[in-house]
Amino acid sequence: MITPYFLENFWGDKNNGFDVLYHNMKHGQISSKELSEFIRERATIEEAYSRSMTKLAKTASNCSQLGTFAPVWDVFKQSTEKLGACHMELVRKLQELIKEVQKYVEEQAKNHKKTKEEVASTLEAVQTIQSVSQALQKSKENYISKTLEQERMRKEGATQRDLDKAGLKVKKATETYKSYVEKYATAKTEFEQRMTETAQKFQGIEEEHVLRIQEIIHSYCQSVEETHIQIGEVQEEFVKNMENTSVESLIQKLAESKGTGKERPGPIEFEECNVSIATEGLNEFFSLFPFSFLLLCREHIEYNFTLISLISSLYNNSFRMLVL
């Protein structure tokens, strides 16, 4: 149970406490809207950041796929993409939260409208005590003034007729003054009773409002914290991947993907041309083609130097490759 601060602190001689408390309640609506606006702005910032990160990830994937460093860009790309996704997830959560806040804003407006009706009689009591107080003060002043005037006339030796007239005025002023003293007592009782109830009601509304706002802020914090943890994990994974990418593994990968061969140039000896083997090879070569085709071109081909170059290759056992 919270101390009844509102009940204790909103009295005072002008009886303006009601007005201050009523406007404080209305400020609650401004606060809710401002909070919603703050979260929306944060979401916008996170979205822009997320989009920039996704763009940066694309930059990474467009980076040179040549050279030893190429596989590292993949690590950068993945990590940056994940970072963008974390912030987008926060955007999604914040947007959900904004919906909740807006729901509360509407609820709050309805409640305030209802409360305004409920406290209408208090407002009336405030206006009554304020106007009765003023009227009481005036009637008192009038009563004194009339009394003093009567006294002055007496001192100055006014006629009995004038003194009677002045006496009548004093009597009337006294009656008015007394009636306001009575009215004030009634207004005071009414005001005190209404104001006591209403101050408690306003504090109740305020407590509930602050609790709701605190819940929203708690939810906001939770989303931000979850994102923070996720970002930490992405970062950790990035570091781990980088640690796993050793100099040796990068050098090895390059050698595997871009290697030109493990065979060093072999020795080449002078090879004498064995005519019979060369001719036999030629016959073997022609036996692969239809007879009619061979009839047409054998004679011509036999003396063709280009073909002779081919035949010389037979020597190097590359015959099958050439035919296929």
Add this chain to the structure above:
Amino acid sequence: MITPYFLENFWGDKNNGFDVLYHNMKHGQISSKELSEFIRERATIEEAYSRSMTKLAKTASNCSQLGTFAPVWDVFKQSTEKLGACHMELVRKLQELIKEVQKYVEEQAKNHKKTKEEVASTLEAVQTIQSVSQALQKSKENYISKTLEQERMRKEGATQRDLDKAGLKVKKATETYKSYVEKYATAKTEFEQRMTETAQKFQGIEEEHVLRIQEIIHSYCQSVEETHIQIGEVQEEFVKNMENTSVESLIQKLAESKGTGKERPGPIEFEECNVSIATEGLNEFFSLFPFSFLLLCREHIEYNFTLISLISSLYNNSFRMLVL
């Protein structure tokens, strides 16, 4: 000691390994520049985020300073400002890192230029073995073709003169072929020796490059991690401050700052006008003014109703307040 991958994998029958390794080294420069560009882009994103946060903090400080919620905006403002500062600190660190990367890019360019000169003789050896291989192949083909031609002429019963001519051609082709076999042996030895040294040199350069890049990435990670920790602290502080902002403390603060008074309206009784006291009070009042002034206005004032209202207030002990 890393396995000599480059020495093992960049041979092959076209002897193109040198070319691939040389271009791989040059790609190292592209990678360094791309990494520098990546970090610069990240810094730009962080800066935009930081500026947005600072702007958001201003939004928070412009939020309603009325109502129970007002003190909470201060917590939002401070936290958001700090969050912006964390990201700006990261920007500063990344900018420092970019300077380092740029220094390395320049260093690397110089080293590559120097290396290009150092491996010039290897490039020459590559070109020699490639051209000698081709020439050897051609001379061999020529030798076979000449030998076969001689054989064909013999079969077809060519003249002795033509056979002698063909024999001379075979002799010349044989000599050329043999000379290329020798040249090839020399080129092969030279190429193998140079290529062995150069492949090792290229691997050394590559290892050093990857190590430098890894150092830069390590530094990048460290900055990002430090910022992550700082953001976590800011967030934690925000949560703590929110937890310390209890509903009761907010209600109390509002009551203290906007309270209208603790005094309930007092009872007001009818007060009879004591003429002698009222007149005495009037004299006391005039004694406060200079005599000359009083001479001018006393008579007039005495009958003035406005003043009489003032006098009536003397009755309520508010005399001093009125005079002051």
